[in-house]
Amino acid sequence: xxxxxxxxxxxxxxxxxxxxxxxxxxxxxxxxxxxxxxxxxxxxxxxxxxxxxxxxxxxxxxxxxxxxxxxxxxxxxxxxxxxxxxxxxxxxxxxxxxxxxxxxxxxxxxxxxxxxxxxxxxxxxxxxxxxxxxxxxxxxxxxxxxxxxxxxxxxxxxxxxxxxxxxxxxxxxxxxxxxxxxxxxxxxxxxxxxxxxxxxxxxxxxxxxxxxxxxxxxxxxxxxxxxxxxxxxxxxxxxxxxxxxxxxxxxxxxxxxxxxxxxxxxxxxxxxxxxxxxxxxxxxxxxxxxxxxxxxxxxxxxxxxxxxxxxxxxxxxxxxxxxxxxxxxxxxxxxxxxxxxxxxxxxxxxxxxxxxxxxxxxxxxxxxxxxxxxxxxxxxxxxxxxxxxxxxxxxxxxxxxxxxxxxxxxxxxxxxxxxxxxxxxxxxxxxxxxxxxxxxxxxxxxxxxxxxxxxxxxxxxxxxxxxxxxxxx
Numbered sequence: 060x061x062x063x064x065x066x067x068x069x070x071x072x073x074x075x076x077x078x079x080x081x082x083x084x085x086x087x088x089x090x091x092x093x094x095x096x097x098x099x100x101x102x103x104x105x106x107x108x109x110x111x112x113x114x115x116x117x118x119x120x121x122x123x124x125x126x127x128x129x130x131x132x133x134x135x136x137x138x139x140x141x142x143x144x145x146x147x148x149x150x151x152x153x154x155x156x157x158x159x160x161x162x163x164x165x166x167x168x169x170x171x172x173x174x175x176x177x178x179x180x181x182x183x184x185x186x187x188x189x190x191x192x193x194x195x196x197x198x199x200x201x202x203x204x205x206x207x208x209x210x211x212x213x214x215x216x217x218x219x220x221x222x223x224x225x226x227x228x229x230x231x232x233x234x235x236x237x238x239x240x241x242x243x244x245x246x247x248x249x250x251x252x253x254x255x256x257x258x259x260x261x262x263x264x265x266x267x268x269x270x271x272x273x274x275x276x277x278x279x280x281x282x283x284x285x286x287x288x289x290x291x292x293x294x295x296x297x298x299x300x301x302x303x304x305x306x307x308x309x310x311x312x313x314x315x316x317x318x319x320x321x322x323x324x325x326x327x328x329x330x331x332x333x334x335x336x337x338x339x340x341x342x343x344x345x346x347x348x349x350x351x352x353x354x355x356x357x358x359x360x361x362x363x364x365x366x367x368x369x370x371x372x373x374x375x376x377x378x379x380x381x382x383x384x385x386x387x388x389x390x391x392x393x394x395x396x397x398x399x400x401x402x403x404x405x406x407x408x409x410x411x412x413x414x415x416x417x418x419x420x421x422x423x424x425x426x427x428x429x430x431x432x433x434x435x436x437x438x439x440x441x442x443x444x445x446x447x448x449x450x451x452x453x454x455x456x457x458x459x460x461x462x463x464x465x466x467x468x469x470x471x472x473x474x475x476x477x478x479x480x481x482x483x484x485x486x487x488x489x490x491x492x493x494x495x496x497x498x499x500x501x502x503x504x505x506x507x508x509x510x511x512x513x514x515x516x517x518x519x520x521x522x523x524x525x526x527x528x529x530x531x532x
Contacts, residue, residue: 060207065133065198072190073124077117080183085109087178116156123152126340134207135235136195142188149184208237209304210274212260214293215281216243216251223281223308224257239273242266244282244289263289266296270303277304279329294332295463295470298390305332336475336510344512349448353441360435367398367432375421377403380436385453388476393445395453396436400424410457412491428489431526437479449515450478451503454496461493466500471507480522482506482514 089106124130127148157176201207211227213220220241227236241253243262251259260269269275280293294305306329337345357364368379381399384392405419413420413428420428427433440446446453451472454462462469483502490496506514 060134062133065194066130068194069130069133069191070121072194073120073129073187074117076186076190077120077183078113080179080186081112081116082109083182084175084179085112088175112160119156120152123148126343128339131339134198134202134209136198138192138195138199141191141195145188145191146184149180149187153180153183202235203233205233207235209235209276210239211236211277211279212239212269212273212275213241213257213279213281214244214263214266215279215283216241216253216259217283218252219283219308220281221252223279224253236277236279239275242269244293263293263296266293267300270297270300276302277306279306279308281308291466291468291471295467298470298473306330307332336507341512345447345515346444348512348515349441349444352448353438356435356438357442360438363432363435367427367435370423371398374423375399375402384455385477386456386459386473387445387453388473390470390473392456393440393453395446396439398427398433398436400427400433410455412458413489431480431522434479441479445476447476447478449480449506449518450476451481451506452484453477458493458496462496462500465493466497468504469497469500472500472503475507475510480518482518485518485521485525 085106085108127144129144129148153176156179157172198207213224215223224238224241227234227238238257240258240260241251242260242265243251245262253259260273270278278297280290282289290307297303297305309328309330371379377399379399380396381401382394382396385395387393400421401413401417401419401424402421411419424433437446441448459469481503482505483499486502487495487499490499506518
Protein backbone atom coordinates (compact mmCIF):
# COMPACT_ATOMS: atom_id res chain seq x y z
CA UNK A 60 0.00 0.00 0.00
CA UNK A 61 1.36 3.37 -1.02
CA UNK A 62 0.22 5.72 1.74
CA UNK A 63 2.00 8.73 0.24
CA UNK A 64 0.12 8.29 -3.04
CA UNK A 65 -3.21 7.81 -1.21
CA UNK A 66 -2.61 10.89 0.95
CA UNK A 67 -1.68 12.90 -2.14
CA UNK A 68 -5.05 12.01 -3.72
CA UNK A 69 -6.91 13.55 -0.79
CA UNK A 70 -4.65 16.62 -0.67
CA UNK A 71 -4.93 17.35 -4.43
CA UNK A 72 -8.69 16.76 -4.27
CA UNK A 73 -9.08 19.16 -1.32
CA UNK A 74 -6.89 21.82 -2.97
CA UNK A 75 -8.84 21.70 -6.21
CA UNK A 76 -12.20 21.70 -4.38
CA UNK A 77 -11.22 24.69 -2.24
CA UNK A 78 -9.95 26.57 -5.31
CA UNK A 79 -13.07 25.87 -7.37
CA UNK A 80 -15.50 26.70 -4.55
CA UNK A 81 -13.71 30.03 -3.93
CA UNK A 82 -13.86 30.99 -7.63
CA UNK A 83 -17.56 30.09 -7.90
CA UNK A 84 -18.33 31.95 -4.68
CA UNK A 85 -16.40 35.03 -5.86
CA UNK A 86 -18.34 35.05 -9.12
CA UNK A 87 -21.62 34.71 -7.21
CA UNK A 88 -20.72 37.61 -4.90
CA UNK A 89 -19.68 39.94 -7.70
CA UNK A 90 -22.51 39.13 -10.11
CA UNK A 91 -25.44 38.46 -7.78
CA UNK A 92 -24.82 40.17 -4.42
CA UNK A 93 -23.05 43.22 -5.81
CA UNK A 94 -25.62 43.59 -8.65
CA UNK A 95 -23.24 42.98 -11.49
CA UNK A 96 -23.95 41.07 -14.72
CA UNK A 97 -22.06 38.82 -17.07
CA UNK A 98 -20.93 41.86 -19.07
CA UNK A 99 -18.73 42.66 -16.09
CA UNK A 100 -17.01 39.25 -16.17
CA UNK A 101 -13.67 40.77 -17.22
CA UNK A 102 -13.77 43.08 -14.21
CA UNK A 103 -14.36 40.07 -11.96
CA UNK A 104 -11.25 38.29 -13.24
CA UNK A 105 -9.19 41.48 -13.03
CA UNK A 106 -9.94 41.81 -9.30
CA UNK A 107 -6.72 41.07 -7.36
CA UNK A 108 -8.75 39.83 -4.38
CA UNK A 109 -9.82 36.83 -6.46
CA UNK A 110 -6.20 35.74 -6.96
CA UNK A 111 -5.14 36.49 -3.38
CA UNK A 112 -7.98 34.24 -2.24
CA UNK A 113 -7.05 31.57 -4.80
CA UNK A 114 -3.62 31.34 -3.16
CA UNK A 115 -4.38 31.69 0.55
CA UNK A 116 -7.87 30.13 0.91
CA UNK A 117 -6.88 26.60 -0.33
CA UNK A 118 -3.80 26.68 1.96
CA UNK A 119 -6.05 27.66 4.86
CA UNK A 120 -8.32 24.68 4.17
CA UNK A 121 -5.37 22.29 3.94
CA UNK A 122 -4.11 23.54 7.29
CA UNK A 123 -7.55 23.07 8.83
CA UNK A 124 -7.88 19.53 7.46
CA UNK A 125 -4.39 18.66 8.68
CA UNK A 126 -5.06 19.87 12.22
CA UNK A 127 -8.18 17.69 12.31
CA UNK A 128 -6.20 14.61 11.26
CA UNK A 129 -7.85 14.24 7.84
CA UNK A 130 -4.62 12.98 6.27
CA UNK A 131 -3.78 10.36 8.88
CA UNK A 132 -4.61 6.69 8.44
CA UNK A 133 -5.84 7.28 4.88
CA UNK A 134 -6.64 3.60 4.24
CA UNK A 135 -8.97 3.25 7.23
CA UNK A 136 -11.43 6.01 6.47
CA UNK A 137 -15.17 5.54 7.04
CA UNK A 138 -17.55 7.16 4.58
CA UNK A 139 -20.09 8.14 7.24
CA UNK A 140 -17.42 9.48 9.56
CA UNK A 141 -15.90 11.33 6.59
CA UNK A 142 -19.30 12.91 5.93
CA UNK A 143 -19.64 14.17 9.50
CA UNK A 144 -16.03 15.32 9.76
CA UNK A 145 -16.12 17.16 6.42
CA UNK A 146 -19.33 18.97 7.35
CA UNK A 147 -18.08 20.21 10.73
CA UNK A 148 -14.67 21.25 9.37
CA UNK A 149 -16.43 23.06 6.51
CA UNK A 150 -18.75 24.86 8.92
CA UNK A 151 -15.82 25.90 11.13
CA UNK A 152 -13.75 27.07 8.16
CA UNK A 153 -16.58 29.09 6.61
CA UNK A 154 -17.19 30.91 9.90
CA UNK A 155 -13.47 31.80 10.11
CA UNK A 156 -13.39 32.98 6.47
CA UNK A 157 -16.43 35.21 6.95
CA UNK A 158 -15.09 36.82 10.11
CA UNK A 159 -11.55 37.29 8.76
CA UNK A 160 -12.16 38.12 5.08
CA UNK A 161 -15.78 38.86 4.21
CA UNK A 162 -17.34 40.62 7.19
CA UNK A 163 -16.10 44.05 6.05
CA UNK A 164 -17.45 43.67 2.51
CA UNK A 165 -20.12 46.17 1.54
CA UNK A 166 -23.55 44.58 0.98
CA UNK A 167 -27.01 46.11 0.71
CA UNK A 168 -28.67 44.06 3.49
CA UNK A 169 -27.66 41.51 6.11
CA UNK A 170 -29.76 39.00 4.22
CA UNK A 171 -27.00 38.97 1.62
CA UNK A 172 -24.53 37.86 4.29
CA UNK A 173 -26.72 34.89 5.17
CA UNK A 174 -27.14 33.98 1.50
CA UNK A 175 -23.39 34.26 0.90
CA UNK A 176 -22.65 32.12 3.97
CA UNK A 177 -25.09 29.41 2.87
CA UNK A 178 -23.87 29.40 -0.76
CA UNK A 179 -20.22 29.07 0.26
CA UNK A 180 -21.05 26.40 2.87
CA UNK A 181 -23.05 24.25 0.46
CA UNK A 182 -20.67 24.74 -2.49
CA UNK A 183 -17.52 23.99 -0.51
CA UNK A 184 -19.03 21.00 1.30
CA UNK A 185 -20.36 19.32 -1.86
CA UNK A 186 -17.21 19.97 -3.91
CA UNK A 187 -15.04 18.65 -1.06
CA UNK A 188 -17.03 15.63 0.07
CA UNK A 189 -17.90 14.15 -3.33
CA UNK A 190 -14.26 13.57 -4.44
CA UNK A 191 -13.44 12.30 -0.95
CA UNK A 192 -16.39 9.91 -1.16
CA UNK A 193 -15.16 8.59 -4.50
CA UNK A 194 -11.59 8.04 -3.22
CA UNK A 195 -12.75 6.45 0.05
CA UNK A 196 -15.34 4.23 -1.68
CA UNK A 197 -12.71 3.01 -4.13
CA UNK A 198 -10.40 2.13 -1.22
CA UNK A 199 -13.18 0.36 0.72
CA UNK A 200 -14.09 -1.60 -2.40
CA UNK A 201 -10.47 -2.76 -2.80
CA UNK A 202 -10.36 -3.83 0.87
CA UNK A 203 -13.58 -5.82 0.51
CA UNK A 204 -12.17 -7.51 -2.61
CA UNK A 205 -8.99 -8.34 -0.60
CA UNK A 206 -6.82 -6.26 -2.94
CA UNK A 207 -5.71 -4.23 0.10
CA UNK A 208 -5.03 -5.68 3.54
CA UNK A 209 -3.42 -4.76 6.84
CA UNK A 210 -0.78 -7.28 8.00
CA UNK A 211 -2.16 -8.58 11.30
CA UNK A 212 -0.57 -10.52 14.14
CA UNK A 213 -2.47 -12.39 16.89
CA UNK A 214 -0.99 -12.75 20.38
CA UNK A 215 -2.42 -15.93 21.85
CA UNK A 216 -2.44 -19.65 21.23
CA UNK A 217 -5.62 -20.80 22.99
CA UNK A 218 -9.37 -20.81 22.48
CA UNK A 219 -9.87 -17.03 22.59
CA UNK A 220 -7.26 -16.50 19.87
CA UNK A 221 -8.79 -19.30 17.79
CA UNK A 222 -12.25 -17.76 18.08
CA UNK A 223 -10.94 -14.42 16.80
CA UNK A 224 -9.13 -16.16 13.95
CA UNK A 225 -12.29 -18.04 12.92
CA UNK A 226 -14.43 -14.90 13.11
CA UNK A 227 -12.00 -12.96 10.94
CA UNK A 228 -11.90 -15.79 8.40
CA UNK A 229 -15.67 -16.12 8.07
CA UNK A 230 -16.51 -12.39 7.94
CA UNK A 231 -19.34 -11.64 5.52
CA UNK A 232 -17.52 -8.48 4.48
CA UNK A 233 -13.71 -8.52 4.70
CA UNK A 234 -12.36 -6.05 7.28
CA UNK A 235 -8.87 -5.90 5.79
CA UNK A 236 -7.07 -8.02 8.40
CA UNK A 237 -4.41 -9.97 6.52
CA UNK A 238 -3.42 -12.60 9.12
CA UNK A 239 0.33 -13.15 9.03
CA UNK A 240 0.56 -15.47 12.02
CA UNK A 241 0.36 -15.74 15.80
CA UNK A 242 2.83 -15.77 18.69
CA UNK A 243 2.88 -17.47 22.08
CA UNK A 244 2.21 -15.22 25.09
CA UNK A 245 4.44 -17.50 27.23
CA UNK A 246 7.89 -18.95 26.64
CA UNK A 247 7.17 -22.20 28.49
CA UNK A 248 3.81 -22.97 26.85
CA UNK A 249 4.18 -24.03 23.23
CA UNK A 250 0.89 -25.91 22.93
CA UNK A 251 -1.48 -24.40 20.39
CA UNK A 252 -5.07 -24.84 19.21
CA UNK A 253 -4.13 -23.56 15.76
CA UNK A 254 -3.52 -25.91 12.87
CA UNK A 255 -0.99 -25.34 10.11
CA UNK A 256 -3.25 -22.80 8.33
CA UNK A 257 -1.67 -19.97 10.31
CA UNK A 258 2.05 -20.04 11.19
CA UNK A 259 3.57 -19.49 14.63
CA UNK A 260 6.15 -16.70 14.45
CA UNK A 261 7.64 -16.99 17.94
CA UNK A 262 6.84 -15.65 21.41
CA UNK A 263 6.60 -12.31 23.21
CA UNK A 264 10.35 -12.08 23.55
CA UNK A 265 10.63 -11.41 19.80
CA UNK A 266 7.49 -9.25 19.44
CA UNK A 267 9.18 -6.03 18.28
CA UNK A 268 11.39 -7.88 15.81
CA UNK A 269 8.40 -9.76 14.38
CA UNK A 270 6.41 -6.52 13.97
CA UNK A 271 9.33 -4.92 12.16
CA UNK A 272 10.16 -7.94 9.98
CA UNK A 273 6.60 -8.59 8.81
CA UNK A 274 5.58 -4.90 8.76
CA UNK A 275 2.65 -5.60 11.08
CA UNK A 276 -0.02 -2.86 11.10
CA UNK A 277 -2.59 -4.43 13.44
CA UNK A 278 -1.97 -6.40 16.61
CA UNK A 279 -4.80 -8.40 18.20
CA UNK A 280 -4.14 -9.35 21.83
CA UNK A 281 -6.29 -12.44 22.47
CA UNK A 282 -5.17 -13.59 25.91
CA UNK A 283 -7.03 -15.95 28.19
CA UNK A 284 -8.29 -14.61 31.54
CA UNK A 285 -5.33 -16.11 33.43
CA UNK A 286 -2.92 -14.27 31.12
CA UNK A 287 -4.59 -10.84 31.41
CA UNK A 288 -1.85 -9.65 33.76
CA UNK A 289 0.50 -9.68 30.74
CA UNK A 290 -1.57 -7.02 28.94
CA UNK A 291 0.26 -3.99 30.38
CA UNK A 292 3.59 -5.67 29.79
CA UNK A 293 2.74 -6.31 26.13
CA UNK A 294 1.51 -2.77 25.47
CA UNK A 295 4.48 -1.27 27.32
CA UNK A 296 6.90 -3.40 25.28
CA UNK A 297 5.64 -1.71 22.10
CA UNK A 298 7.28 1.56 23.12
CA UNK A 299 8.62 3.47 20.12
CA UNK A 300 6.51 1.64 17.50
CA UNK A 301 4.25 4.00 15.56
CA UNK A 302 1.37 3.40 13.12
CA UNK A 303 0.36 0.20 14.91
CA UNK A 304 -3.26 -0.45 15.81
CA UNK A 305 -3.67 -2.55 18.95
CA UNK A 306 -6.98 -4.35 19.44
CA UNK A 307 -8.55 -6.78 21.89
CA UNK A 308 -11.61 -9.04 21.70
CA UNK A 309 -14.64 -7.36 23.27
CA UNK A 310 -16.39 -9.09 26.15
CA UNK A 311 -19.78 -8.27 27.68
CA UNK A 312 -18.22 -5.87 30.19
CA UNK A 313 -16.58 -3.86 27.41
CA UNK A 314 -19.86 -3.65 25.49
CA UNK A 315 -21.83 -2.59 28.60
CA UNK A 316 -19.25 0.08 29.46
CA UNK A 317 -19.45 1.47 25.92
CA UNK A 318 -15.83 0.70 25.01
CA UNK A 319 -16.75 -0.99 21.74
CA UNK A 320 -17.31 1.57 18.97
CA UNK A 321 -18.98 0.05 15.91
CA UNK A 322 -17.18 0.94 12.69
CA UNK A 323 -18.88 -1.59 10.43
CA UNK A 324 -21.93 -3.83 10.72
CA UNK A 325 -20.30 -7.10 9.69
CA UNK A 326 -16.90 -6.75 11.38
CA UNK A 327 -15.67 -8.63 14.44
CA UNK A 328 -16.29 -6.64 17.67
CA UNK A 329 -12.87 -5.52 18.89
CA UNK A 330 -11.75 -2.88 21.39
CA UNK A 331 -9.26 -0.46 19.87
CA UNK A 332 -6.51 0.60 22.26
CA UNK A 333 -5.94 4.08 20.90
CA UNK A 334 -2.40 5.46 20.60
CA UNK A 335 -3.74 8.81 19.42
CA UNK A 336 -4.02 10.30 22.90
CA UNK A 337 -5.11 13.76 21.72
CA UNK A 338 -6.71 15.05 18.50
CA UNK A 339 -4.16 16.48 16.07
CA UNK A 340 -5.40 20.06 16.52
CA UNK A 341 -4.95 19.78 20.29
CA UNK A 342 -1.44 18.36 19.83
CA UNK A 343 -0.53 21.40 17.71
CA UNK A 344 -2.11 23.84 20.17
CA UNK A 345 -0.34 22.14 23.09
CA UNK A 346 3.05 22.56 21.35
CA UNK A 347 2.22 26.18 20.43
CA UNK A 348 1.27 26.86 24.06
CA UNK A 349 4.55 25.27 25.19
CA UNK A 350 6.59 27.54 22.92
CA UNK A 351 4.70 30.77 23.73
CA UNK A 352 4.39 30.18 27.48
CA UNK A 353 7.99 29.00 27.98
CA UNK A 354 9.37 31.96 25.98
CA UNK A 355 7.26 34.43 27.98
CA UNK A 356 8.23 32.71 31.23
CA UNK A 357 11.96 32.96 30.46
CA UNK A 358 11.59 36.68 29.63
CA UNK A 359 9.33 37.60 32.57
CA UNK A 360 11.28 35.50 35.08
CA UNK A 361 14.69 36.83 33.97
CA UNK A 362 15.12 38.86 37.22
CA UNK A 363 14.18 35.72 39.21
CA UNK A 364 16.75 33.72 37.24
CA UNK A 365 19.46 36.27 38.01
CA UNK A 366 18.65 36.60 41.73
CA UNK A 367 18.36 32.82 42.18
CA UNK A 368 21.61 32.24 40.31
CA UNK A 369 23.44 34.76 42.53
CA UNK A 370 22.08 33.14 45.73
CA UNK A 371 22.94 29.60 44.56
CA UNK A 372 26.45 30.71 43.58
CA UNK A 373 27.06 32.60 46.83
CA UNK A 374 25.65 30.07 49.30
CA UNK A 375 27.46 26.91 48.15
CA UNK A 376 30.38 25.92 45.98
CA UNK A 377 29.71 24.61 42.51
CA UNK A 378 27.93 25.55 39.26
CA UNK A 379 24.69 27.47 39.35
CA UNK A 380 22.88 25.11 36.98
CA UNK A 381 22.73 21.34 37.15
CA UNK A 382 21.95 19.06 34.23
CA UNK A 383 21.02 15.43 34.49
CA UNK A 384 20.22 12.79 31.90
CA UNK A 385 16.58 11.71 31.94
CA UNK A 386 14.50 9.46 29.70
CA UNK A 387 11.93 11.31 27.60
CA UNK A 388 9.58 10.91 24.66
CA UNK A 389 9.79 7.53 22.91
CA UNK A 390 12.38 6.43 25.49
CA UNK A 391 15.05 8.82 24.19
CA UNK A 392 17.51 10.31 26.72
CA UNK A 393 17.87 14.09 27.10
CA UNK A 394 19.44 16.51 29.57
CA UNK A 395 17.05 18.18 32.00
CA UNK A 396 18.21 21.50 33.50
CA UNK A 397 17.64 22.71 37.07
CA UNK A 398 19.10 25.19 39.53
CA UNK A 399 21.56 23.24 41.68
CA UNK A 400 19.89 22.47 45.01
CA UNK A 401 22.49 20.01 46.37
CA UNK A 402 26.07 20.34 47.48
CA UNK A 403 28.75 19.71 44.87
CA UNK A 404 29.44 16.00 44.21
CA UNK A 405 26.50 14.99 46.41
CA UNK A 406 25.85 11.99 44.18
CA UNK A 407 29.09 10.45 43.00
CA UNK A 408 28.23 6.77 42.77
CA UNK A 409 24.82 5.08 43.06
CA UNK A 410 21.90 7.41 42.12
CA UNK A 411 19.75 8.29 45.10
CA UNK A 412 16.35 9.95 45.50
CA UNK A 413 16.04 12.93 47.81
CA UNK A 414 13.85 13.04 50.93
CA UNK A 415 12.66 15.60 53.48
CA UNK A 416 15.77 15.23 55.68
CA UNK A 417 18.31 14.83 52.89
CA UNK A 418 21.67 16.16 54.09
CA UNK A 419 22.83 16.57 50.48
CA UNK A 420 20.39 19.46 49.92
CA UNK A 421 21.60 22.99 50.70
CA UNK A 422 19.50 25.24 52.96
CA UNK A 423 18.53 27.42 49.99
CA UNK A 424 17.95 24.23 47.95
CA UNK A 425 15.23 23.16 50.41
CA UNK A 426 13.51 26.52 49.93
CA UNK A 427 13.77 26.24 46.14
CA UNK A 428 12.29 22.75 46.14
CA UNK A 429 9.43 23.86 48.39
CA UNK A 430 8.20 26.43 45.84
CA UNK A 431 9.51 24.58 42.74
CA UNK A 432 12.01 27.39 42.07
CA UNK A 433 14.70 24.89 41.09
CA UNK A 434 12.51 23.73 38.21
CA UNK A 435 12.22 27.02 36.28
CA UNK A 436 15.32 26.41 34.06
CA UNK A 437 13.25 23.60 32.52
CA UNK A 438 11.32 26.23 30.54
CA UNK A 439 14.38 26.02 28.27
CA UNK A 440 13.72 22.28 27.81
CA UNK A 441 10.07 23.06 27.03
CA UNK A 442 11.07 25.70 24.46
CA UNK A 443 13.43 23.22 22.78
CA UNK A 444 10.74 20.55 22.67
CA UNK A 445 12.34 17.86 24.84
CA UNK A 446 9.72 18.57 27.53
CA UNK A 447 6.21 20.01 27.78
CA UNK A 448 4.59 22.25 30.37
CA UNK A 449 2.38 19.37 31.49
CA UNK A 450 3.36 15.72 31.38
CA UNK A 451 4.72 12.93 33.60
CA UNK A 452 7.96 13.79 35.36
CA UNK A 453 10.96 12.28 33.54
CA UNK A 454 13.09 9.80 35.50
CA UNK A 455 16.59 8.42 35.24
CA UNK A 456 17.11 5.07 33.53
CA UNK A 457 18.50 3.63 36.78
CA UNK A 458 15.15 4.10 38.52
CA UNK A 459 13.02 3.26 35.46
CA UNK A 460 14.66 -0.18 35.32
CA UNK A 461 13.53 -0.75 38.92
CA UNK A 462 10.04 0.65 38.40
CA UNK A 463 9.23 -1.56 35.39
CA UNK A 464 10.02 -4.68 37.43
CA UNK A 465 7.03 -3.81 39.63
CA UNK A 466 4.93 -1.91 37.07
CA UNK A 467 5.84 -2.59 33.40
CA UNK A 468 3.02 -0.20 32.41
CA UNK A 469 5.36 2.67 33.37
CA UNK A 470 6.76 2.54 29.83
CA UNK A 471 3.39 3.77 28.54
CA UNK A 472 4.39 7.20 29.86
CA UNK A 473 7.06 7.39 27.17
CA UNK A 474 4.28 7.81 24.59
CA UNK A 475 4.08 11.48 25.55
CA UNK A 476 6.60 14.18 26.36
CA UNK A 477 7.60 14.56 30.02
CA UNK A 478 6.58 17.79 31.71
CA UNK A 479 7.55 20.39 34.30
CA UNK A 480 4.39 19.58 36.22
CA UNK A 481 2.00 16.66 36.12
CA UNK A 482 -1.07 15.14 37.70
CA UNK A 483 1.29 12.96 39.76
CA UNK A 484 3.25 16.01 40.94
CA UNK A 485 0.06 17.84 41.94
CA UNK A 486 -1.54 14.88 43.72
CA UNK A 487 1.55 13.18 45.13
CA UNK A 488 4.63 15.39 44.84
CA UNK A 489 8.26 14.21 44.76
CA UNK A 490 8.83 10.48 45.31
CA UNK A 491 11.42 9.45 47.90
CA UNK A 492 11.76 5.81 46.78
CA UNK A 493 10.78 3.42 44.00
CA UNK A 494 7.62 2.29 45.83
CA UNK A 495 6.41 5.90 45.93
CA UNK A 496 7.26 6.25 42.23
CA UNK A 497 5.03 3.25 41.51
CA UNK A 498 2.31 4.75 43.72
CA UNK A 499 2.53 8.07 41.85
CA UNK A 500 2.33 6.20 38.55
CA UNK A 501 -1.45 5.71 38.85
CA UNK A 502 -2.00 9.47 38.58
CA UNK A 503 0.24 9.77 35.51
CA UNK A 504 -1.56 6.86 33.83
CA UNK A 505 -4.85 8.56 34.65
CA UNK A 506 -3.54 11.70 32.90
CA UNK A 507 -2.53 9.55 29.92
CA UNK A 508 -6.12 8.34 29.56
CA UNK A 509 -7.60 11.84 29.97
CA UNK A 510 -5.17 14.02 28.02
CA UNK A 511 -6.71 17.24 26.75
CA UNK A 512 -6.01 20.95 26.76
CA UNK A 513 -8.62 21.42 29.50
CA UNK A 514 -6.87 18.85 31.70
CA UNK A 515 -3.52 20.62 31.13
CA UNK A 516 -5.03 23.96 32.15
CA UNK A 517 -6.46 22.43 35.35
CA UNK A 518 -3.11 20.87 36.29
CA UNK A 519 -1.27 24.16 35.67
CA UNK A 520 -3.77 26.10 37.81
CA UNK A 521 -3.38 23.65 40.69
CA UNK A 522 0.40 23.84 40.29
CA UNK A 523 0.32 27.65 40.64
CA UNK A 524 -1.80 27.29 43.79
CA UNK A 525 0.70 24.81 45.30
CA UNK A 526 3.65 27.07 44.40
CA UNK A 527 2.09 30.19 45.90
CA UNK A 528 1.04 28.33 49.05
CA UNK A 529 4.45 26.70 49.39
CA UNK A 530 2.90 23.23 49.72
CA UNK A 531 5.41 21.45 47.50
CA UNK A 532 6.41 17.97 48.64
